[in-house]
Amino acid sequence: MTATLTLPPPASTERTKTRLLELVKRHGPQTAQDLAARLEVSIPAARRHLCDLQDQGLLESRTERPGGRGRPQHVFALTDRGEAAFPKTYSSLCVDVLRHIEALYGAGAVLEVLGARNTEIAGRLRPELPAAAPLGERVQTLVAHLTEHGFDAAAYEIDGQWHLIQHNCPNLTVARQYAQLCAAESTLYAELLGVPVARDTRIACGQGTCHYRIG
Template sequence: MKYVGEAQETPTGAPQEELATGERSTRNRVARSILDHGPSTVADLAGRLGLTQAAVRRHLDALVSDDVVEPREQRVYGARTRGRPAKVFALTDCGRDAFDQSYDQLAADALRWIAEREGGEGALVAFARARMAAQAGAYREAVESAAPEKRAEALAKALSADGYAATARSAPVGEQLCQHHCPVAHVAEQFPQLCEAETEFFSQLLGTHVQRLATIAHGDGVCTTFIPKISHTPKNSKAPPVSTPSKTTDNASARTAGRNPA
């Protein structure tokens, strides 16, 4: 949810879709005014935005319902005047997060500092692997509790719960794990070690070599990982067990993360 736009309220009699758009735009202006000026009274907002107090109250009711703003008692400095202090409206944490933040820049600055002070490429790889290890529990539980042929789908559901909007679909001789959103894409664009560690983790988790075909951080529309079909030998079969991927193979796969294959 982004609070942007400066359109005026839609005139009475406009089509329903236009009316809804105008309502959202004005509501965005109310939230933006609180962001720019701090906790504000209904009168403050009405004066700044050129709206009636009744209109401001209506938009504030909707923003409170959406957990974007919250009412507070206005702080009074010095001697109190008669009567109750005016109520002010302030942004909630959820409302503040709806505006553009500098978290990506902060994360990039932190990783750059780690690289410069703590050992360059090796330190970044160590950090990226530690980050994946910290998230591994829920993913491992989801995958290990699923039937072998459902593990890619189980991983996709676990990733979706963390905001990656992931799906799994059949592909020739295997499956494709598609992540339609990446919360760290802007940082991963500068530090591909994050993508490489994720690819390496998927390989370890699924017990097979995987190949990263595309990433959002590299400019692709979707992060796509190819998972080859794993043969499951029946218990009574004399066929040799499927060999685990070698360390060299895993490393080679990780190095392709963030890059389309040639």
């Protein structure tokens, strides 16, 4: 009887799968066709990688209407396990601390703690975002700071309004249990930029990005 030697998958295959996960993370739920185009591979090749990633529990398939309209289509999104493959910070410790604060002093105390944190962060960043600077310049400075801290942020302007996108939430475990963290984040951005900030989507709610409208 001849033994069968199982070789590890080629490095290029693993790089393609990693890139595929990064695309879903950055752009949100994607169709196989969209991913094939972004990766510049055939649709059958993309589907093979997607099936492997589903088997590993990193991706899930679901049906969505693009933009809330049109015909339903099958898209691939990150599972919790897939999300965990990307950087997260201080999650379990922070959740434990906030839980104890809430148990000892009430839910309002959590907001007070997050408010004090905002005050400290704003004090550090305010000199880098002077009110006299153009709004676009201040937004891009904030984007650079957020990206440095793991948010994979970007900004763009449409019809005179700025939009801030966060492709990663380094505090996802905390944000899922304490919506106050996301509320404090919006408040901090508005304070630093000196204009109203409204959030349209939230990673902690299962959406692909955190999307803020500025001004």
